[in-house]
Amino acid sequence: MEAIFDFFSNPYYIQILTITGVYLIAALGLNLITGITGQFSFGHAAFMSIGAYTSSLLTLYLHTPFFLNLLLGGIIAALFGVLLGFPSLRLTGDYLGITTLGFGEIVRVVFINTKITGGAFGLAGIPRETNIILVYLIVVLTIISLYLIKNSRFGRGLVAIREDEIAAEAMGINTLFYKVEAFAVGSFFAGISGALYAHLIQYISPGDFGFSRSFEILNFVVIGGLGSIPGTVVGTAILALAPEFLRFVQEYRMLIYGALMVLMMTFRPRGLLGGVDLFQVWRNFRHKGLREKI
């Protein structure tokens, strides 16, 4: 008990947990695009940066209330998500992936070359508004809304597109509209995540949201298990905290992190919880328990 209290009173650990929650929101958004709809997106950090810059600029220059800025950060990111969703009409698979990657890089370079965003130095002095309770409240809201989406008519349409786009289209699903909407919702969450990040770290620069960040988020989703919401949570928790747990190996940290990625994939190619339905597992477990009683 004492240990738990110590843990939660240490500001460093609180910060790490908060950041993990922030990444988790972005990762859940990406899971909708890549995991549930099956559209490759290698530029997710760009939406985070759009949300982060939008909300920070609003806070710094217009002094509008934080929650409004947070929401606007998400909405502007979603608009860009719609913009990026349209090429997915013509491009599939890896071609879409490389286009989104390119989009991410272009956004980064544009931020570097824009004056109001502070160029390569970025924006400093953003007031701290994010705290761990707010972040995890939004995490819970995100998870609930993703479950609602996944189990709705819309969500089933998205899964149908992932499984077979032509068949889905033949069944009367407007694939373009569905895909664009998936991009919009996923980017919305990335924008929210970026806005929370900006108001947590209090300093943002274009370098924070490069393609390595995009791939990091993709890692969370894929290693957790594509399409699985609990998987994304587990994957993000493990991978975002791994660098902290691996601190004892010091400079070999990233070496082990890289090797870990390869090992995790080779042992569980579908991700930790990919293809596992937790409800089904629980039901089986209960069923077995009943049978043993009889």
Next chain:
Amino acid sequence: MEYLWNLGQLIAQQTVNGITLGATYALIALGYTMVYGIIQLINFAHGEVYMIGAFVGLIMITTYEVNFFVALLVAALVCAPLAMLIERVAYRPLRGSMRLAPLISALGVSIFLQTLMTLIQGPNPQGFPKVITDTVYLLGPIKFSLVQVIILVIAALLMVILNLIVKYTRTGKAMRATSQDYDTARLMGINVNRTISFTFALGAALAGAGGVLVGMYYGSVHPFMGVTVGLKCFCAAVLGGIGSIPGAMLGGIFLGVAEVLGVAIGLGTYRDAIAFALLILVLLFRPTGLLGRPIQRKV
């Protein structure tokens, strides 16, 4: 008139510089395109193989004081088995699983190799000794440095050799068959595992040589040099039509010229975005690249 003449000269000169840069891009893009053609994998660790090639060249030249061309050969010979090892460890166990799994594993390999090189060589850029004298040749108003000539000649030579291997050897035939249809190739008695290994080795040898050439051209190497260049060269491969060998050459040179001209007209700060903007534009009009075959969707 004078102005136009100067402008023409500038454009011609920058085009030559762009072709030189593009030739090195093409060498690396070939590895991406061959691997993608044969197992539909974006080999994100390819940029790191190129980086290691550059370091091997540097070490050969500074520590063992060998001739530049020997260093080039050694770099290629070190990179080839390295890529075969990467394929064996990180990609082969994942063959046949979902598309993103080998991609993540490739990213893992890439982080691993970057950190490894940082641990061995330190994170800072290291100077590449001037092994080639700064001779400048004039062809009319256009300047060619000896380094540029060497890069162009070596790149062209390597591409010709690659073409000969792919077109006229048994292994090359096996490569083409495997990339056309993996299962049927296997049924015809082709050892697909060996063919895929060979493809990785071939691509890596080109990338290793490319690394040494770039190191010499820019005069410095560092553990993270493979990241941006790797992405750009992948862009070049997609631009030309991924899976197509002439496509990668065309895409690489196209990209090199566009980048250098872009910088010349004052877009220097947008340099890294030029490749991607161009790529998106081309893909919107030709979804499978300049020389790519259209994807056929079977219902």
